Amino acid sequence: MKAGSNLEKVLAAGHFAVTGELGPPRGNNAEEVRHKAHYLKGIVDSVNITDNQTAVVRMASWAACKILIDEGLEPNYQMVCRDRNRIALMSDILGATALGIKNVLCLSGDHQRFGDHPEGKNVYDLDSVQLISIFKKMRDEGKFLNDKELDGAPGIFIGAAANPFADPFTWRAVRMGKKIAAGADFIQTQCIYNLPKFREFMKMAVDRGLHEKCAILAGITPLKSVGMAKYMAKFVPGMDVPEELVKRLQGVDKKAQGDEGIKIAIEMIQEIRETIPGVAGVHVMAIEWEHRAKEIVEGAGLLPRPVVD
Amino acid sequence: MIVGDSKPLEEILEMIEGKDKVLVLGCRGCVTVCNVGGEKEVGILATALRIARKKRGLPTSIEERTLERQCDPEYIEELAEAAEGYDAIVSIACGVGPQFVAERFPKVRVFPGINTTFIGGALEHGVWSERCQSCGNCLVHNFGGLCPIARCSKSLMNGPCGGSANKKCEISPEVDCVWHLIVEKMAEMGRLEELERVWPVKNWITSRDGGPRRRVREDLKQ
Ligand code: SF4
Ligand code: SF4
Numbered sequence: 001m002k003a004g005s006n007l008e009k010v011l012a013a014g015h016f017a018v019t020g021e022l023g024p025p026r027g028n029n030a031e032e033v034r035h036k037a038h039y040l041k042g043i044v045d046s047v048n049i050t051d052n053q054t055a056v057v058r059m060a061s062w063a064a065c066k067i068l069i070d071e072g073l074e075p076n077y078q079m080v081c082r083d084r085n086r087i088a089l090m091s092d093i094l095g096a097t098a099l100g101i102k103n104v105l106c107l108s109g110d111h112q113r114f115g116d117h118p119e120g121k122n123v124y125d126l127d128s129v130q131l132i133s134i135f136k137k138m139r140d141e142g143k144f145l146n147d148k149e150l151d152g153a154p155g156i157f158i159g160a161a162a163n164p165f166a167d168p169f170t171w172r173a174v175r176m177g178k179k180i181a182a183g184a185d186f187i188q189t190q191c192i193y194n195l196p197k198f199r200e201f202m203k204m205a206v207d208r209g210l211h212e213k214c215a216i217l218a219g220i221t222p223l224k225s226v227g228m229a230k231y232m233a234k235f236v237p238g239m240d241v242p243e244e245l246v247k248r249l250q251g252v253d254k255k256a257q258g259d260e261g262i263k264i265a266i267e268m269i270q271e272i273r274e275t276i277p278g279v280a281g282v283h284v285m286a287i288e289w290e291h292r293a294k295e296i297v298e299g300a301g302l303l304p305r306p307v308v309d
Numbered sequence: 310m311i312v313g314d315s316k317p318l319e320e321i322l323e324m325i326e327g328k329d330k331v332l333v334l335g336c337r338g339c340v341t342v343c344n345v346g347g348e349k350e351v352g353i354l355a356t357a358l359r360i361a362r363k364k365r366g367l368p369t370s371i372e373e374r375t376l377e378r379q380c381d382p383e384y385i386e387e388l389a390e391a392a393e394g395y396d397a398i399v400s401i402a403c404g405v406g407p408q409f410v411a412e413r414f415p416k417v418r419v420f421p422g423i424n425t426t427f428i429g430g431a432l433e434h435g436v437w438s439e440r441c442q443s444c445g446n447c448l449v450h451n452f453g454g455l456c457p458i459a460r461c462s463k464s465l466m467n468g469p470c471g472g473s474a475n476k477k478c479e480i481s482p483e484v485d486c487v488w489h490l491i492v493e494k495m496a497e498m499g500r501l502e503e504l505e506r507v508w509p510v511k512n513w514i515t516s517r518d519g520g521p522r523r524r525v526r527e528d529l530k531q
Contacts (some may be wrong), residue, residue, distance in 0.1 A: 065527060082463070086510065108470050111462050113480045122463070129467035130510045145510065161469030171469070171492050177465055181506045190471055237472040237479040 001141065002185060003157040005102035006074045007046035009308040011186065011215045016273060017146035017281030019076060019217060020044035020293055021190065021266035022068070024059035028273055034057070034069045041289040043297050048188070049281070051078040055115025067255060069100050076159060080109025082242050085125035086134065093135060097154035105159040105188065106131040131183045132160055136183030138226045158183055162216075163309045164236035173204035180214040185212055188283040190223035191232075194240040195271060202278050205262055211278030218251075218272050221285040222296060223261035228248050262292060266299035273300075291306055310430065311403040312337035312437045313346060313423040318357055321399060324420040328397035329368040331358070333422065334388075334410065336402035337377035343437060345423050346401035348375040354401060354422060379406030385413050392417055426460075445515025445522070451503070453494030458511075460487035466508040 003010060008303060010017050020040045025032040040047050047068060065075035077096050079089060092305070093104060108128040112120050134145050135158050142153040153213040160179040164172050192198045198218070205211060223229045223241075226249045233241035245264065252260045269282050282300075288291040299305055325331050333355045340346025351373045359369045372395070376384045379402035392414040400407040401422035411419040425438035442459035449456050458464045460478045469488030472474065472479025478486045495501050513519065 011345040108463050108465060111473070111480045113462075124463045124465070125513065127463065127467050128470075129507055133507060134510070138313070161471060166469065166471045166473045166484070167475060167494050168469070168473075168489055175467070178505065178507050203384055237474040237477075 002208060003155040004101040005046065005157045006308070007103055008157040008185070009078065010045045010306055012181065012265065013308045014091060015281075015306045015308070017042045017046075017215065018305065019046045019048060019281065019283045020290075021048040021050065021285040022064070022148065022285065023050045023287060024061065024064040024289070026056065026058050028059060028065055028093060033064050033177065034071055035069050036290045037071045037073050040293055042305060043279075043294050043303065046074045046076045047075040048078055048105060048285075050081045051109070052115075053078075055082065055112040055117070057116060059136060062092060062099065062101065065096065066099050072204050074103070074272055075101060076103035076105055078105045078107060079129060079131070080107045081126050081131055082109035082112060082122050084208070087125050087128065089132065089145060090138065091152050091271055093138065094150075094152075097156060098152075099195055102155065103157045103159060104135060105133065105161065106184075107161055128160060131177050131207070132158055132179055133182040133186050139174060139208050140183075143252040155184050156208065159186045159188060159192065161186035162187050163238050163239035164192070164193060164198050165190060169197075169201075170204070173201055173208060173210065176205060176216075177208055177210050180210055182280060186217060186280075189219040190218045190238065190267065191219045191285060193223075193232075193261055193273070194242050195268065197240060198272070199276055202276050206278040211280070215280035216270075217281040218276075219283045220265050220269055220277050220296070221287060222265040222289065222292065223249060223257075224289065225254075225257045225261070258292075262295050262299070265296050269296070269300040269302070310428070311345045311425060312423045312427050312439075313340055313403055313427045315345055315354070315401070315423055316421070317352070318354075318361060321354070321358065321422055322361055325358070325397045325399065328418065330370050330372075330394065330396045332372045332374060332391075332395045332398045333358070333371075334379070334398050334400045334402070334406070335374060336377075336379040336400075338378045338380065338402070340423065341375075344435075345430070346403075348373075350401060351375050354399070369411050371388075376402075379403075379409055382409065382413065385409050388414070408461070423478055444511070444513070444514070445519075446512065452491045453498060453500070455487050455491050455494060457487060457491065460485075466511060469476055 022036050049061045049064045052058055063076055065077045068075040106128045142150050162176040229241050229246045232239045249257050272279055316338040323400050324520045333351045335346050335351035347381040355371045355373045358371045397418045398419045399422040401411050404425040407419045407421040428441040429439045434440050446456050462478050475490055476489045495504055527530050
């Protein structure tokens with residue numbers, strides 16, 4: 001075991017893993033974190049805590065992670081390279097693991113141009129691939145980037161993201177391979193709506209043997225409405241929402257669109273699990289819809305979650 | 310070259326408020342090439358200032374001069390006799406100009422008349438693009454001749470990120486994703502495999518992060 005996190009154990013035992021996601025509040029409202037967490041308890045194996053996602057200032061990810069630990073959930077600490085240099089990133093992982101955090105997700109981070117403080121200066125001292133390699137070095141060699149010994153190496157299960165729908169398409173599996181070569185233990189993909197394209201991506205990954213070196217979790221986000229589907233298709237770079245999904249949502253009554261979105265998510269999970277080789281689990285991002293995560297996981301036949309020692 | 314943009318006229322008028330005798334000072338270097346701070350632009354700015362000040366009933370003594378370069382004390386020296394006769398000098402060279410002029414003539418108020426924006430080149434007449442961030446350790450040959458430091462919005466060395474779509478960067482449909490271009494170019498050159506390497510962290514000491522830079526060439530020093 002690298003970290004002995006629940007997620008690592010579930011995957012090591014060969015179970016189809018389920019991770020969830022929770023966005024910290026835009027304030028220090030700890031109760032809000034507990035409230036959202038309670039919807040995910042027992043539903044997922046580990047919960048990603050986003051790090052100022054879309055460059056909007058929120059409660060620090062590590063702090064929200066700690067609240068989750070206190071509530072009996074396992075967090076997955078997301079870290080972006082946008083806001084911190086190598087000194088702060090290494091320092092934060094030491095602090096986070098000292099608090100009991102065992103999973104980390106290394107990201108470059110959305111550019112701040114569309115965040116709530118676009119006038120800010122960004123850092124990008126490292127990129128996500130380099131961050132992964134530094135954390136691996138700290139864990140496996142017990143050394144900082146500069147080769148100096150650590151007084152206590154962080155046990156961390158290292159994660160990374162992959163977007164099968166960004167461009168250039170044929171390079172996406174290769175780049176995921178770079179993250180795995182750098183030391184990623186697990187991958188969570190961007191939200192999948194275009195299944196045929198994801199299938200093609202996974203074929204490239206499997207051809208490269210990536211699924212054997214690393215657990216690949218397929219990203220699922222339920223569409224709440226036609227509006228959300230259209231927004232994602234149009235305004236989120238690197239997001240691929242096929243027209244037929246939008247049409248399917250348009251085909252039902254406005255009030256029933258959310259339920260239809262959940263149904264789509266469940267079908268998607270089942271189809272991925274049954275028909276796409278190399279997928280080790282799903283990452284369910286029910287953004288600001290944490291209370292409906294259970295329906296999805298249950299509907300997909302993934303409850304109860306395994307308990308692994 | 311160093312590329313710049315003119316400052317709004319109103320901002321310059323505010324800078325020189327209360328200053329009766331003003332010199333607009335151009336430079337025949339980069340800013341002449343990118344049409345923002347050469348002799349021609351000195352004339353345009355001086356005329357605009359005169360007209361605006363006249364309308365407001367203010368003194369219209371705005372003189373014009375353009376030096377060979379403003380990043381070389383040798384040329385700044387040409388102003389030695391005239392400089393202190395002005396209440397204000399508006400330099401429309403890159404950011405080096407107003408600093409060199411102010412340093413040489415501490416009694417005169419010196420103002421920057423342009424905003425220095427980037428190191429780049431002309432794509433076509435009237436269009437420039439940023440190409441270099443002067444990181445101090447050039448690597449472009451490894452990336453098909455394209456710079457990921459200056460041209461990727463996140464300076465990624467192992468791109469492209471998940472926001473790359475239709476060859477454009479996630480920050481704007483107006484900005485090319487340089488990493489898309491790098492992958493394409495390397496594929497064309499049959500060198501795609503080179504990009505599979507995990508590029509190690511960059512040493513930013515040679516960049517501005519290592520502190521303000523200074524260069525001494527013993528072979529040229531007298
Ligand atoms: S690698 Fe550095 S020196 Fe070379 S073009 Fe890019 S920023 Fe400039
Ligand atoms: S989209 Fe391309 S240019 Fe923009 S940040 Fe990502 S890799 Fe860099």
